[in-house]
Amino acid sequence: MYAWPLKAKDGLPKSHNSNPYIYPVLPRLAASSGLESNTAVLNNLQDALRTAFMGQNTLRLAGAIAGILHWGGVYTTTRGGGNKPWLARNYTRLHDLLNQVVIDHASGSDVSTVSELRFNAGMTKVYALLLDDFIIYDSRVAASLTWLALHWWRDVKNSNSIQLPAALRFGTLPPRGNARGHRNAAPGIFHEIKRAQDHYMWNVRANWLLSDALSLAGKESQFATLREVEAALFQMGDRVR
Numbered sequence: 240m241y242a243w244p245l246k247a248k249d250g251l252p253k254s255h256n257s258n259p260y261i262y263p264v265l266p267r268l269a270a271s272s273g274l275e276s277n278t279a280v281l282n283n284l285q286d287a288l289r290t291a292f293m294g295q296n297t298l299r300l301a302g303a304i305a306g307i308l309h310w311g312g313v314y315t316t317t318r319g320g321g322n323k324p325w326l327a328r329n330y331t332r333l334h335d336l337l338n339q340v341v342i343d344h345a346s347g348s349d350v351s352t353v354s355e356l357r358f359n360a361g362m363t364k365v366y367a368l369l370l371d372d373f374i375i376y377d378s379r380v381a382a383s384l385t386w387l388a389l390h391w392w393r394d395v396k397n398s399n400s401i402q403l404p405a406a407l408r409f410g411t412l413p414p415r416g417n418a419r420g421h422r423n424a425a426p427g428i429f430h431e432i433k434r435a436q437d438h439y440m441w442n443v444r445a446n447w448l449l450s451d452a453l454s455l456a457g458k459e460s461q462f463a464t465l466r467e468v469e470a471a472l473f474q475m476g477d478r479v480r
Contacts, residue, residue: 243271
């Protein structure tokens with residue numbers, strides 16, 4: 240069963256009065272809220288994000304992104320390179336930075352040509368709400384993909400080869416807190432993502448794979464949308480060791 244956040248979370252960051260951002264109105268999420276409650280919040284955030292992006296409304300765009308990062312638990316200040324200080328430094332340029340990714344993604348390639356690409360566990364949530372059929376690729380989702388790829392290769396394909404196809408060697412991400420060092424089915428096979436461009440590549444490849452799998456499975460999958468698949472991977476990934 241889907242459960243997020245781990246602790247009760249206000250709809251907006253606590254520091255929202257210290258900046259000029261214009262925030263969307265969001266409800267408070269109880270600890271371990273279910274998929275329905277989280278979906279309602281994400282729908283609200285997506286509407287706010289896309290409306291601000293299309294209207295090139297700088298302050299509302301920054302507010303929507305801050306809200307997304309806060310929802311995901313990644314509105315952080317770590318060593319000055321966290322998402323909060325990055326947003327504070329770049330909020331006046333957000334439309335241009337995001338538009339570069341939108342244009343780049345429309346090319347259909349898994350290789351990003353964006354020179355200032357910011358791609359991490361926080362920004363994947365932003366892109367997932369801005370772009371169509373784009374999943375959140377964080378440490379939990381990545382961990383699930385490593386387990387599924389390894390299970391398919393060893394148990395379904397019954398392959399004796401230890402060389403998992405390169406296209407299935409999903410990049411992993413370090414989880415925060417006590418989970419650090421976990422969430423990787425085989426650290427010797429699946430390596431940690433170090434560059435924003437690599438994170439983008441694996442995110443796009445996961446989009447392709449899961450979209451095609453959902454289409455092929457049809458109603459038998461019991462998933463109605465790619466977002467539901469993402470939610471299942473999120474829950475599964477927390478148990479991968």
